[in-house]
Amino acid sequence: MNQANHSQEDARGVPVSSCQPESLDDYETALLQFHSYFGDPTETLAQTLENDPEFVMGHIFVASALLMMTERQYLPTIKQHIETAEALASKANARERQLTLAARQWMEGAWDLAGLTWDQVLMDHPRDAMALQLGHLTDFYRGDCFNLRDRVCRVMTGWDKTVPGYSYILGMQAFGFEECNQYDKAELVAMTALEMQRRDPWAIHALAHVYEMQGRFDEGQSMYHEREEDWAPDNGFAFHNWWHLALYHIEHEDFDAALELYDEQILPEDSDVSLQMLDASALLWRLHLQGIDVASRWHRIADLWTRKTDCENGYYAFNDLHAVIALVGSGNPEAANAVLAAVEAAARDNPGVTRMMAQDVGIATCRAIIDFGQQRYAEVIQQLLPIRTLAHRFGGSHAQRDILTQTLIESALRCDQHGLATNLISERRLHKPFTPLTQRFASRLAS
Ligand SMILES: [Fe+2]
Numbered sequence: 286m287n288q289a290n291h292s293q294e295d296a297r298g299v300p301v302s303s304c305q306p307e308s309l310d311d312y313e314t315a316l317l318q319f320h321s322y323f324g325d326p327t328e329t330l331a332q333t334l335e336n337d338p339e340f341v342m343g344h345i346f347v348a349s350a351l352l353m354m355t356e357r358q359y360l361p362t363i364k365q366h367i368e369t370a371e372a373l374a375s376k377a378n379a380r381e382r383q384l385t386l387a388a389r390q391w392m393e394g395a396w397d398l399a400g401l402t403w404d405q406v407l408m409d410h411p412r413d414a415m416a417l418q419l420g421h422l423t424d425f426y427r428g429d430c431f432n433l434r435d436r437v438c439r440v441m442t443g444w445d446k447t448v449p450g451y452s453y454i455l456g457m458q459a460f461g462f463e464e465c466n467q468y469d470k471a472e473l474v475a476m477t478a479l480e481m482q483r484r485d486p487w488a489i490h491a492l493a494h495v496y497e498m499q500g501r502f503d504e505g506q507s508m509y510h511e512r513e514e515d516w517a518p519d520n521g522f523a524f525h526n527w528w529h530l531a532l533y534h535i536e537h538e539d540f541d542a543a544l545e546l547y548d549e550q551i552l553p554e555d556s557d558v559s560l561q562m563l564d565a566s567a568l569l570w571r572l573h574l575q576g577i578d579v580a581s582r583w584h585r586i587a588d589l590w591t592r593k594t595d596c597e598n599g600y601y602a603f604n605d606l607h608a609v610i611a612l613v614g615s616g617n618p619e620a621a622n623a624v625l626a627a628v629e630a631a632a633r634d635n636p637g638v639t640r641m642m643a644q645d646v647g648i649a650t651c652r653a654i655i656d657f658g659q660q661r662y663a664e665v666i667q668q669l670l671p672i673r674t675l676a677h678r679f680g681g682s683h684a685q686r687d688i689l690t691q692t693l694i695e696s697a698l699r700c701d702q703h704g705l706a707t708n709l710i711s712e713r714r715l716h717k718p719f720t721p722l723t724q725r726f727a728s729r730l731a732s
Pocket residue numbers: 490494525529682684
């Protein structure tokens with residue numbers, strides 16, 4: 286097959302260095318998979334790279350997509366692809382060299398610098414949909430809500446409905462608006478995205494967050510059920526959307542329905558995907574806080590984390606917290622303390638911002654969960670109260686980090702710190718006025 290020697294463009298007019306025409310087609314397929322979570326872009330491009338081993342964008346894409354898994358286990362593969370892209374630098378164009386640099390920065394723990402480098406790419410190439418999504422996900426993992434919104438807003442002048450993939454950009458923007466508490470805008474933009482492309486689980490997810498934050502749980506349930514074929518079957522992000530649906534059930538105090546979703550959809554079989562396992566752990570913890578016996582489920586999820594902890598401990602504090610949750614839930618404080626020790630080491634030794642995440646948020650949250658497991662509720666409060674409003678620094682969404690507030694309220698109730706419980710419930714009412722769960726906490730306080 287003849288190698289094309291001239292510069293080419295992707296479907297959005299973004300320059301791509303020389304590659305086989307079929308590789309560029311595969312890149313478009315991979316990008317659609319990345320946007321929609323239907324299919325695996327790394328698998329698609331692995332085949333492409335066998336046929337076209339000097340396809341620079343292929344190497345960059347695989348490395349970057351794997352970085353977004355937030356797992357140490359992928360670093361050897363990531364490193365290989367980054368080094369190959371670096372070795373091909375003389376064939377690459379300026380954009381590809383910057384994308385390679387961003388991937389290296391992320392790999393070395395400088396997630397913040399990677400975010401800036403992707404932004405520099407977007408200044409010259411606002412239609413670089415891959416760079417935009419990588420930056421968007423990094424903003425999420427860093428809890429940078431302003432950039433979740435503004436990084437997308439900054440490139441909007443380069444986009445309109447005639448540009449392929451525009452709806453997915455709107456889906457990202459909708460989530461950014463939601464995390465900045467601009468719920469009306471988020472809903473409008475998500476709806477516009479979904480009118481253009483029904484099968485956009487990220488836009489659906491942005492809408493789910495709006496319903497969650499505004500206490501519109503019935504609407505959220507209806508939306509998920511009516512659109513199920515658009516986000517659920519064979520989708521790599523479905524577990525998280527199922528998780529949101531389970532949260533609605535918890536709000537309705539329908540704990541059996543939440544557990545049913547856990548068993549059948551959120552963790553139907555063993556997984557080694559941290560993003561999925563952390564949702565599973567968080568759901569069980571929320572039920573645990575409400576006094577629900579989740580039985581052997583703790584042991585299974587703890588076992589799944591245990592299989593990974595040797596490799597993953599201390600890599601990303603947000604994941605570590607959820608490993609600790611599962612281990613405490615299963616009644617294994619020794620293993621939970623081992624994860625905590627790794628987080629403490631990460632706070633000393635990790636590179637880049639991952640050290641800050643461990644130091645500023647990871648240690649306190651892990652200690653709090655371990656204390657909760659030992660019924661040391663006053664200590665839980667001592668750990669969580671000072672850092673709760675800084676907790677966005679280790680990433681996640683408002684909805685995910687609500688687990689910290691719920692743990693704090695429950696601890697205040699259990700150790701009779703009524704003033705704190707009253708104030709936290711009052712604050713929660715301000716942000717989420719219509720939640721039955723808040724009312725449940727309030728009733729317990731009253732009794
Ligand atoms: Fe979410």
